[in-house]
Amino acid sequence: MTPAVPRGPLVRWRVSPGRGAWVPVALVCAGAVAAFLWCGVSARDLCAFAAYVLGGVALPGTLLWRALAWRERTAVREDGAGRERTAAREDGAGAGRERTAAREGGAGRGWAAAEEVAGGLALGYAVEVLAYIPARAAGMPLLVVLPPVVVVGAFACVPGLRRHWRREAGGERVPVWCAWVLAGIVAFLIGWSALFQFRVPVEAGYVDLPYHLALVGEVKRHAPPTMPAVLGEPLAYHWFVYADLAATSWVTGVEPVTLVYRLAMLPMAAAMVVLVAAVGRRLGGSWGAGAAAAGVTYFLFSPELVAEVVFSSRSMFTVWTSPTQTFGALLFAALVLLLTGDGRTRWVVPGVLLVALTGAKATYLPLLLAGLLVVIAVRWVVARRVPGRWLGVAGLTLACLLFAQLVLFGRGAQGMSVSPLATARTVWGAVADVGMPEPASVSPVPLVVLTGVHLFCLACVWGGVAGLGRRALEPAVLLLLGIGAAGIGATLVFGHPAESQLYFLEAARPYLSVAAVCGVLAAARTSWVRVAKLAGTGAVAALVVAHVGFLGGALERVVAPYLVLGAGALAVLVGARRRGAVPVVAVLAGFALPTSVRDVAGHVLPSAQWRERLIPEGALEAGRWLRAHSSPDDVVATDLHCRHDWWQVCDSRHFWVSGFSERRVLVEGWAYAESTLSRARPFVRSYLAVPFADPGRLAANDAVFRAPTAANVRTLAQKYGVKWLFTGINPELGKYARLRFQNGTSSVYELPER
Incomplete structure (x- = not known):
């Protein structure tokens, strides 16, 4: 049996039962209100939007989430040790890990309130979208309010459901310190959004926002939708987020332009932060692991050692520029949270999330299917059997994927094609300072070299995966590794005229971050003071190398700094063999720190950024x-x-x-x-x-x-x-x-x- 989660410093932190965790939440909400008012959103629109999201989406979604989770946990208590033994036989070390986490105050103690609300918000969005589509097709879009009214009414009137208005007595509270950390991440997103999105006039907004606005208007007025800017053009695009925005506009009376340019994405982004931390808590065994996973997800980026040449690890800062990515990420995170749980969640919630994900973002279903296939293959090799739930979810995912491609998107690919090393070709254009069509005919050698550098940069962010050891055989961890490998692989194999293949990497980013944090915890054999020193050494090395002028051709000057850092990491690995993977992971992360600090600061510090007003004021x-x-x-x-x-x-x-x-x-x-x-x-x-x-x-x-x-x-x-x-x-x-x-x-x- 795979050993239980190591009792590292992060795992030993206990859950605080104090109620102070709501203080940072209240402060963040107040800050969001102040930011929206400062940026010109009317009090009427803000109140209507908040009332709808809280009462029409989050409340019914949370009640449904609690009801389904409560019943399953009751079944676990009734079956007792027999069910636990069955889970252990089916999932290998995963059940043992969950029991260990339960004893330590970690993931096994039931849902935390933050998880319930964030997961409930995702479920509420899914129900809303699936209700709006037939309502719009019937010419009665306001019928979208019927499902939340029925759900809330049922939970208020049916005696057996009333208990779900209260949290389960054995449920876990988010520690106060962790609440402050997560609130800080959300506050950072609010501050960045206010400075560089909300305050920007509509006429000078990001180039793609009018496109998203046009699709909101199309889904608000027509079903099925087509491309509004070209009459009769099929809409081979993921459009379910526009159904949410259209429904919100119908119910609240808030203008679509206010939703797209100001309001709509913030609740999704905030819930996403909580869900990433929740997945980290479940797999890492503590909220410390969850907070670390959220920190890596949002604030650690690939080292950039040469000006104008970026080996991207992507970021989560497409919140406003890509509503489809933001919406899909939220639904997917809630689904992954359920799948990485104790394996007893009923099919209805994952099924609803999967169906909604079908039209939310085309990126996620292939990644999920790849992760599920990895779980099935490895568990078959290791245990000679596969738990039925993984096969069932894989079958449902495949069905949704086929429906999306063949029916919903009409077999359209939106320009995505098999184009190996296309990402490296784009980098080569920056390295050699050439434009099209030169990158199309470059030899494979520099492309392979640049791809190797790109993978090294990704290892700087997620090198902790190497420390997983036998934990990599757990089904939940395998799922994350499969998602991450598929995201990286798709980035290397596919190409798109607008580099949209990088969205695969962005979609996998949170789950690679969770796996990396779990790997560091599993391999921790040294003091955290030493880890900090090694990371600091790596950061200094990256700063020095970035300012050294290397000789040679264009390719050599770009690759040489990374080769130097790679040699340093290899030396640390050889010298620290008995201490596990943590020292070299710390050094690799240190390489990424200068770029990460610069980029994070650049998102909130004043800049001379100028945006041309391409839309006339009238x-x-x-x-x-x-x-x-x-x-x-x-x-x-x-x-x-x-x-x-x-x-x-x-x-x-x-x-x-x-x-x-x-x-x-x-x-x-x-x-x-x-x-x-x-x-x-x-x-x-x-x-x-x-x-x-x-x-x-x-x-x-x-x-x-x-x-x-x-x-x-x-x-x-x-x-x-x-x-x-x-x-x-x-x-x-x-x-x-x-x-x-x-x-x-x-x-x-x-x-x-x-």
């Missing part, structure tokens, strides 16, 4: 006027396609017309259309240089704005069903269409009846 007003005076089924035409008119090619990431108006546009921006990405040639031509797939439609569209005539206006109306024209100041259009709205930057015309 655009939002014009879009809302059009929304108020048109039907959701009306089609709009515009001549606004390019973000940069002065580029040699059209940067067609232009989506604010469909975003602000919540109307389908004949052709606005086509950069993210499946018909565009499927024609992009990685490293040969940028997807931004790919022309529109239907040049005839584009020509007919633009002719009306460049040289309007009665004939081409009639063609646009009769052939394509256009009713509205959205443009800048164009007096010529007034001869053939009725001017309905105009301000200093935008005009809206209505075409005559066909």
Whole structure:
């Protein structure tokens, strides 16, 4: 049997029963309110949003989470030692580890309140999305409130369910110190968001936010959704997060632009912090391990020793720029928490989370399936049997994955393709200071070398995995290792015109961090003072090497600093063989510390960052006027396609017309259309240089704005069903269409009846 979790310093920390853990939570909530008000969110919108998220999503979700978990824990108590022996036979050392953790005050003492609320919020979002889709299809989107009303009413009226309004008596409390640590991480996210997201005007926001806004409007008005910026284009994209935002907008009356640019992602990000720590607590045996896992997840990054050359380990700071990633990460973290538990959670909660994850983010299901297959394969080799629950979850995951790819996404790949070492090709472009198409024809040798450096950089962040030893045979740990290996492998094997293959690595980041922390605890054979000294030595070494000028060609100058650090780590490994893996892991982490400190500080310190306002100030007003005076089924035409008119090619990431108006546009921006990405040639031509797939439609569209005539206006109306024209100041259009709205930057015309 695999040995129990070593009783290192982190594992021995006891759970504090004090109620002071709610103080940092209250302070963070107050800080969030102050930040939103400071950044211009109205008190009315803030109150409505908070009331809906707490009462309509988190409360029913938490009640369901508690009810299912309570019943399963009751069954464990009733069966007693017999069930524990069965679990030990099925899961090997995992059950023994959980019993040890229970004796030490760790993961075996039931759900903590923070876990219940965070997991309940994820479950509540899943139920909301799955309720909204049929409600929207039926033309009654406000029916989305029915499930939470039924759940809360049932738990209030049914005697057998009322006890779930209170926490279980044997449940664990988050230690006060740990609550402060997790609250500090959330506070950091709030501060960074307020400075670099909330305070930024909508007109100068991140380039992709209008795209997300347009999809919210599409899912709010139509079912099934299509791509709103290109009429009739299938939406081969994960869109369930937009169903959440659409439902929230319907119920609360909060504008989609406020949800996308300000409010919606923060509850998901905060719950994600708690869930990462909860997974770390369950596998590491204490909240100390959970806090360490959260710290590594959010604040430890690959060492950057050469300017302009990044061997990325990704970060969690895509909270606002990628709502799909944020939403998918939350659902996935709740699912992993259930799967790494004691194995007795009923199927309903994982099933609901899996179904919601199907359309939430395409990245996660392949990673989960890979992790489950690793568990099944290794447990079959080690124990000659596989617990049925792993096979069942794997089968359900495969079914969801096939449904997503074949039905939901219509077999679209959104530009993702098998392209080995594509990430290294991008790095080579920075190393050699060359642009396309040179990276497409580089020889494999430098790509292999750069990939090796990239893996070394990842080892600096997650080298603790090497200390797992026999703990790596536990099913829960195997699941995390499989997810992590799949995330790294997908980053190396796949390619995407916009480097979206790196989202696989970002998705796996929390679980590699948990596994690394568990490995350090399992291999701890030296004092933590010595570990700190070794990490400090590594940090000094990284700073020195980064400022040494190495001779040679471009590749040699980039690789040499990492070779020097690698040789130093190898020397530490040879000299500390009897102390286990912890010394070399400490040195590797030290290599990453200078970059991590710089990047973390850079997220909150004032900077001279400048964002160009590519959206005219009157655009939002014009879009809302059009929304108020048109039907959701009306089609709009515009001549606004390019973000940069002065580029040699059209940067067609232009989506604010469909975003602000919540109307389908004949052709606005086509950069993210499946018909565009499927024609992009990685490293040969940028997807931004790919022309529109239907040049005839584009020509007919633009002719009306460049040289309007009665004939081409009639063609646009009769052939394509256009009713509205959205443009800048164009007096010529007034001869053939009725001017309905105009301000200093935008005009809206209505075409005559066909």
